[in-house]
Amino acid sequence: xxxxxxxxxxxxxxxxxxxxxxxxxxxxxxxxxxxxxxxxxxxxxxxxxxxxxxxxxxxxxxxxxxxxxxxxxxxxxxxxxxxxxxxxxxxxxxxxxxxxxxxxxxxxxxxxxxxxxxxxxxxxxxxxxxxxxxxxxxxxxxxxxxxxxxxxxxxxxxxxxxxxxxxxxxxxxxxxxxxxxxxxxxxxx
Numbered sequence: 228x229x230x231x232x233x234x235x236x237x238x239x240x241x242x243x244x245x246x247x248x249x250x251x252x253x254x255x256x257x258x259x260x261x262x263x264x265x266x267x268x269x270x271x272x273x274x275x276x277x278x279x280x281x282x283x284x285x286x287x288x289x290x291x292x293x294x295x296x297x298x299x300x301x302x303x304x305x306x307x308x309x310x311x312x313x314x315x316x317x318x319x320x321x322x323x324x325x326x327x328x329x330x331x332x333x334x335x336x337x338x339x340x341x342x343x344x345x346x347x348x349x350x351x352x353x354x355x356x357x358x359x360x361x362x363x364x365x366x367x368x369x370x371x372x373x374x375x376x377x378x379x380x381x382x383x384x385x386x387x388x389x390x391x392x393x394x395x396x397x398x399x400x401x402x403x404x405x406x407x408x409x410x411x412x413x414x415x416x
Contacts, residue, residue, distance in 0.1 A: 273288040273289050274286065274287055274288070275293065277293060277295060277304060278413055279295070279386060280384065280386040281380035281381055281386070281413050282380065282386055282413055284409050285409035286405065286409070290308055291306045291308050291405070292306065292307045292308070293305075302317075303315045308402075310392065310393055310394055311391065311392060311393055311399070311402045312390070312391045313388055313389065313391075313402055313405070314389045315386060317387075318330075318334070318384065318385040318386075318387060319384060319385070321379065321385065327377050328346070331377050332358070335358070335360055336360060336372075336373050336375075336389075337360055337361060337372060340360050340361045343358070343371075344357070344358045344359075347376065347407060351410065351411035354378075355377050355378035355379070356377045358374070358377070359373075359374050360374070360375070361373065372392075373389060373390065374389075374390040374402070374403075375387050375388065375389045376388040376390075376406050376407075381412070
């Protein structure tokens with residue numbers, strides 16, 4: 228316990244002073260001394276299962292701010308980290324003879340803008356569509372204005388996770404990881 232407190236204090240001091248002044252070396256024997264290489268202290272994940280329109284996300288509360296809406300609204304949840312914000316939006320069921328891909332093109336937030344649409348599958352085998360509007364995320368200088376992930380629930384209604392950039396140059400991988408690696412269908416009980 229004393230070692231944890233000491234490491235915490237040293238990591239707080241290292242944020243206040245330049246790293247050349249305060250450096251901590253953590254050995255296997257439990258010794259902590261000045262000098263040597265610094266090891267970054269990262270807060271452990273506090274995972275929370277968040278239910279959204281028939282789907283479940285495993286969200287790290289340390290990394291993401293979470294806000295869910297209890298009343299029946301179009302926007303049912305909001306997540307935010309340091310570079311992106313994600314809104315969970317619910318749409319009505321698809322009309323007959325319309326695919327999720329067609330819906331992604333028709334429901335573009337900026338009509339007439341460039342749209343790149345691709346099929347995706349989450350780690351928990353939920354199929355959907357990812358649409359990047361306003362640019363290609365892989366080319367520098369052409370960051371998209373909005374990225375949306377569309378998934379059709381068992382009721383037929385569509386849940387869209389709309390990712391908005393919160394600064395000029397955005398690392399889209401954190402939001403992509405949250406949606407594609409943790410989204411699963413909610414189990415009926």
